[in-house]
Amino acid sequence: xxxxxxxxxxxxxxxxxxxxxxxxxxxxxxxxxxxxxxxxxxxxxxxxxxxxxxxxxxxxxxxxxxxxxxxxxxxxxxxxxxxxxxxxxxxxxxxxxxxxxxxxxxxxxxxxxxxxxxxxxxxxxxxxxxxxxxxxxxxxxxxxxxxxxxxxxxxxxxxxxxxxxx
Amino acid sequence: xxxxxxxxxxxxxxxxxxxxxxxxxxxxxxxxxxxxxxxxxxxxxxxxxxxxxxxxxxxxxxxxxxxxxxxxxxxxxxxxxxxxxxxxxxxxxxxxxxxxxxxxxxxxxxxxxxxxxxxxxxxxxxxxxxxxxxxxxxxxxxxxxxxxxxxxxxxxxxxxxxxxxxxxxxxxxxxxxxxxxxxxxxxxxxxxxxxxxxxxxxxxxxxxxxxxxxxxxxxxxxxxxxxxxxxxxxxxxxxxxxxxxxxxxxxxxxxxxxxxxxxxxxxxxxxxxxxxxxxxxxxxxxxxxxxxxxx
Numbered sequence: 001x002x003x004x005x006x007x008x009x010x011x012x013x014x015x016x017x018x019x020x021x022x023x024x025x026x027x028x029x030x031x032x033x034x035x036x037x038x039x040x041x042x043x044x045x046x047x048x049x050x051x052x053x054x055x056x057x058x059x060x061x062x063x064x065x066x067x068x069x070x071x072x073x074x075x076x077x078x079x080x081x082x083x084x085x086x087x088x089x090x091x092x093x094x095x096x097x098x099x100x101x102x103x104x105x106x107x108x109x110x111x112x113x114x115x116x117x118x119x120x121x122x123x124x125x126x127x128x129x130x131x132x133x134x135x136x137x138x139x140x141x142x143x144x145x146x147x148x149x150x151x152x153x154x155x156x157x158x159x160x161x162x163x164x165x166x
Numbered sequence: 167x168x169x170x171x172x173x174x175x176x177x178x179x180x181x182x183x184x185x186x187x188x189x190x191x192x193x194x195x196x197x198x199x200x201x202x203x204x205x206x207x208x209x210x211x212x213x214x215x216x217x218x219x220x221x222x223x224x225x226x227x228x229x230x231x232x233x234x235x236x237x238x239x240x241x242x243x244x245x246x247x248x249x250x251x252x253x254x255x256x257x258x259x260x261x262x263x264x265x266x267x268x269x270x271x272x273x274x275x276x277x278x279x280x281x282x283x284x285x286x287x288x289x290x291x292x293x294x295x296x297x298x299x300x301x302x303x304x305x306x307x308x309x310x311x312x313x314x315x316x317x318x319x320x321x322x323x324x325x326x327x328x329x330x331x332x333x334x335x336x337x338x339x340x341x342x343x344x345x346x347x348x349x350x351x352x353x354x355x356x357x358x359x360x361x362x363x364x365x366x367x368x369x370x371x372x373x374x375x376x377x378x379x380x381x382x383x384x385x386x387x388x389x390x391x392x393x394x395x396x397x398x399x400x401x402x403x404x405x406x407x408x409x410x411x412x413x414x415x416x417x418x419x420x421x422x423x424x425x426x427x428x429x430x431x432x433x434x435x436x437x438x439x440x441x442x443x444x445x446x447x448x449x450x451x452x453x454x455x456x457x458x459x460x461x
Contacts, residue, residue, distance in 0.1 A: 011238035020226040046238035089394025
């Protein structure tokens with residue numbers, strides 16, 4: 001059972017990323033709910049692997065299953081979720097305005113960087129559908145008021161006493 | 167996505183999401199040079215991505231709540247699976263087929279429970295063993311570097327303070343509207359109280375607090391950009407012997423450390439590397455300037 005235990009351990013290590021995804025997916029609907037979704041997703045996938053209902057070939061497979069379980073649970077729980085508070089940055093309000101499917105597609109592809117094929121597997125839709133959702137989400141979100149992604153490029157000499165530790 | 171010369175919206179998205187091979191990417195990038203409208207679209211999406219990371223990356227850096235630690239290895243709550251009360255079901259004949267099957271299911275559930283208990287015990291033993299190893303190792307060689315204690319470095323402490331406070335609803339203890347109070351407090355507890363001005367880089371000081379440091383109370387100043395991205399400047403009176411090690415920081419959060427005037431400073435935040443570098447340089451310059459004024 002070495003491999004199964006390894007996969008279960010690896011899933012625990014995926015918790016921080018799942019938490020980030022869940023928090024963004026909830027778009028200001030509360031930290032408790034978003035953590036609860038992560039917990040339920042991890043527990044259900046863990047239980048299904050232990051019960052041999054699910055036999056992921058590797059950790060990546062198991063992670064996809066966890067993302068998929070989280071997304072499916074969130075879709076049910078977020079129907080009557082509360083709106084983000086005014087203290088949240090504009091991007092969170094923008095996310096909350098998107099439909100659930102579009103939001104999930106955008107977050108999986110950009111925030112989680114899963115790649116189109118993997119993201120499509122997570123949401124259980126064909127690649128084309130995922131792309132259409134992603135396009136819709138980005139068009140709706142807009143870029144007004146967001147700061148530039150790249151730093152202003154200027155010949156900036158790195159001071160030698162500044163040490164980049166990470 | 168055909169290999170023909172036409173470039174559609176899907177290609178632009180694929181460029182932003184890193185889904186293109188090198189050759190195709192070059193083609194799309196060339197296309198952007200001659201099509202400013204498309205280039206603006208791509209730039210807009212990149213801004214969205216950066217804003218998303220700035221808003222949510224700190225979540226991945228926070229300490230996991232207890233409920234999520236090993237959630238995959240623990241058994242789920244009692245609401246899942248058949249109820250095993252041990253109650254006598256009067257209405258059911260003893261050895262009918264459905265009840266045999268039920269017994270089978272129960273037996274397998276019990277097996278699973280036993281296995282997971284074993285797993286948990288093993289995990290516990292492993293943790294205890296590891297802890298014992300660390301303690302024993304410490305006794306054997308007091309000067310051995312302890313790699314498992316990232317919070318013993320300034321950058322590690324800064325990372326912890328950043329993860330704790332930056333996404334909090336109340337990130338600072340004293341906000342900048344009470345600047346005098348904040349400066350006096352930091353001066354008294356930490357010994358350094360000249361917040362560098364990073365407004366030129368779009369970073370507005372929102373306030374600060376005292377936070378536990380490696381060896382003494384440390385200060386944490388939090389700056390905010392218009393989009394809500396927050397950068398923190400951590401400082402603590404530096405010990406001459408302290409050897410900082412790599413901090414606990416996640417993807418897309420960088421920490422830059424430097425020493426000045428007997429203090430260790432760490433700037434930490436989710437901005438792109440160049441922005442962080444620029445902010446750290448400005449802060450270092452500003453601090454050095456005030457240092458000069460003092461003398």
